[in-house]
Amino acid sequence: MSLSILIVEDELSIAETLIYACQAEKIQTTHVSLGQQALDITLKQSFDMIILDIGLPDMTGFDVCKRLRHFCNTPILFLTARNHEVDRILGLEIGADDYVTKPFSPREVVARIKAIQRRLQPLPEHSPNGFQLDEHGSRIYYQQQLLHLTRYEYLLLKSMILQPHRVFSRATLMDSIWQSSEDSTDRTVDTHIKTLRQKLREISTLHDLPERELIVTHRGMGYSLLR
DSSP states (O other), X not given: OOOEEEEEOSOHHHHXXXXXXXXXXXXXXXXXXXXXXXXXXXXXXXXXXXXXXXXXXXXXXXXXXXXHTTTOOOXXXXXXXXXXHHHHHXXXXXXXXXXXXXXXXXXXXXXXXXXXXXXXXXXXXXXXXXXXXXXXXXXXXXXTEEOOOOHHHHHHHHHHHHSTXXXXXXXXXXXXXXXXXXXXXXXXXXXXXXXXXXXXXXXXXXXXXXXXXXXXXXXXXXXXXXX
16 A cells, blocks of 8 residues: 655745655655644544654644644654754654755655654554554554553553453552662552553544543552453
């Protein structure tokens, strides 16, 4: 199946060059010039990747990326004229998957698109409730969407996926996941479970799934996946 790419770029000459390079590789493209247009279209249509310029007329690409990450886990490749390390770091920290500075070779951009797709392609083990675990890549998918998890969120959810019928006590989770018990408390585990639930809830809402907590609290005992 052909990849579908959203190009968010206000310089028409650059956009046309990217469109031509993508189409030469049988990659379908949609082009918009404004950040708000990108937000609007991604609410209605799904893409395999977003190529996002940082210097947009109505808002920065950083702002677009932050807002996209509230409801969309689509891989993002930043385009920018900036070459400052702090900008590259910021872009990656807020959810981008790669970063290309202008001027660039269109063929390089296409190569990066393919590399990101290979890297993010799930090698899943299926588990209950729509989860897919890729231990090799340290990634977890829910409803075929990549979950953007912190290290501890990933390890918590991985433990439950591998043993879906087990109820994990807080002490067990702390001992197996945190390197030192001094670094964690019952409250720490609860906080990470709360953020995990929120991320799962956002994807469930996006897919119009019934409201339910996939991570179940067992009073006085701990947590487990919904059975």
